[in-house]
Structure formats: C-alpha cells, structure tokens
Amino acid sequence: MGSGHDHGHQAGRAKDRSRLRLVLLVTLSVAVVELVGAFLSGSLALFADAGHMFTDTAAIVLALSASYVATLPASPRRTFGYHRAEILAALINGVVLLGVCGYLAYAGVVRLLDPVAVDAPQMLAFAAVGLVANLVSVSLLATRREESLNMRGAFLEVLSDAFGSAAAIVAGLVVLTTGFDRADSIASLAIAVLILPRAWSLLRDCVSVLLEAAPPGVDVEVVRRHLAGAAGVTDVHDLHAWQITSGMAALSAHVTVTDEALDSRGVGQILDELGECVASHFGIDHATFQVEPESHRDHEPGEAHL
DSSP states (O other): OOHHHHHHHHHHHHHHHHHHHHHHHHHHHHHHHHHHHHHHHOOHHHHHHHHHHHHHHHHHHHHHHHHHHTTSOOOSSSTTTTTHHHHHHHHHHHHHHHHHHHHHHHHHHHHHHSOOOOOHHHHHHHHHHHHHHHHHHHHHHHTTTTTOHHHHHHHHHHHHHHHHHHHHHHHHHHHHHHOOTHHHHHHHHHHHHHHHHHHHHHHHHHHHHHTTOOOTTOOHHHHHHHHHTSTTEEEEEEEEEEEEETTEEEEEEEEEEOHHHHHHHHHHHHHHHHHHHHHHHHOOOEEEEEEEEGGGGGGSOGGGGO
16 A cells, blocks of 8 residues: 555655755855855854855755665664654754854854944945855755755745855944944854754654654644544554654554454455555555454553553
8 A cells, every 4th residue: 555655655765865965066166155254254144154054065965975875775673764864863953953043142242242344345245246156056946845854944044044154144234334243243142042942843843753742733633533434343442643754644543343344344455444444544655453352352552452
C-alpha cells in the first residue's frame, strides 16, 4: 500500500536536491560578498547578515546531505531506512538559528550602547546584492517548503536571510539620510527578532516528530471512532499514530472483529477496508493492523486495552 507513496518521496527528494544545490551556490557566493561589504562599510547589520548566510550555507549542506542519506534503503537493523536523517538535519538548523539570534542580540546591544560609524553607500550596495540573491533562493525553495521539515528548515533559512538583507537596506537608508548610526544596530536586533519565532517553530515540529506525537491534523480518537464504525468491528485498542518523517505518517492498531465477520469476509477483505479507511480519511498510507476475533478477546493482556 505504501510503495507508491515511497516512490513519490524519492521523486520529491530529487527535486529538493536540485533546488538545494542551486541555493547553496547562491548563498555561499552572497555570504562572501556581504562579508567583504561588512568589513569595507563597518556595518554590523551587514556583518550579521553575512554571518547568518555562512551559517545557512552549513545548514543547507546538512539538508542536502540528509536528503541523500534518506534515500538509502532500509536494512534489517534500520527497518524504516534513514528517513529520520531529514529531521535531525532540520533540528540542527533550528538550533543554529537560535544561536544566531543570541549573537545578533548581544552584538546589537553592544553597538547600540556604543555606536560605530558606517559607510552607508557601500552598506546599501552590498545589502541590495544580498536581497536580490536571497529572493532568488526563496523562489527556488518556496514550492517545496511544505514537503518536509528538512526543506522547510532550508526555506526558513533563506527567508530570514532575505529579511536580514531588507533590514540592512532600511538601516543603510536611515544612516545615509539622517546620520543616525544606531540604525545599523537596530537592524541587527530586528534580524534576531525575525529569526526567533521561525527557529522556535522548526524546533517544536522536529521534537514532535522525534517524540512520535500524532501527525498534525490527526486526532487519534477520531481515527478510533472511524475504525470502530467499520462493519463487524467491536473494539479498537493499542492505537498509535506517529510520523516517520514529515509527510510520512504511520499507524498501528489492534482491531477486534466478530467471528461472523471473519467467516463471511475474511481477514484480507477486513484489512483492505481498514487500510482504505485511514488512507482516505486521514491520508495515512503506512498502516498496520492486527485483526483479532472477538472470541480471542479474553486472551488479550489487560493492558492492551488501555
């Protein structure tokens, strides 16, 4: 039942890798350009954006590597393959983003208290180059950002870069027109504020997958009621729903059916009906059911019905 789903994931990852390679090239190139611009102009906002982009370069390398690793076949020891590598990469991305926020907050406050003069025209020129390049990267990843947490992490990285470049441009304009050098420090603090909620959201979703929480939008009690409403089903217990990786939900359950249903329809037909139920109503293709005749219920351990 899940083979077509797996083929779809493989094709999707091929597209992801192609986009990530292009974004990696763009991000690394612009990071170098902005770093040079930061030293020439003395801009903290530009330096912060360059440092963030170097961090993003490492994060995209992680995301790209994880996408390759996730295509490795399953083994007797790793029966689900390496799909979780994508989640680990996204988790590292989130942690790195939080670290960047902390640095920008510290450096921004220091420069706010003791402002340093910046070369506004150079700052504007380099920030504009960064913004254009970041928007190109955003467009490359935008259509794939909901396909996996790994791609979502990469998308959030380049999106925050675009905000950073835009903030640097605004700060440069303020310094150029008013001479208010603290605008540069304020821009670096604004970058930190923009990054923080995205980093937190990414970390929260990664932890949810690693703790095997129910997939987003899947209410386990609603699933239980759907399965219990199938013809001949008298009880559903030991029901678990989780995500192997983003977009790959899995489910397992013990389903008690009447002996008459088993005699008239057979286990195969009942399994087909249960699988179709969770696939059509909840989008779960990886489902495992243990069908138990009602006459066997008394042999079930008491804790199995919790």
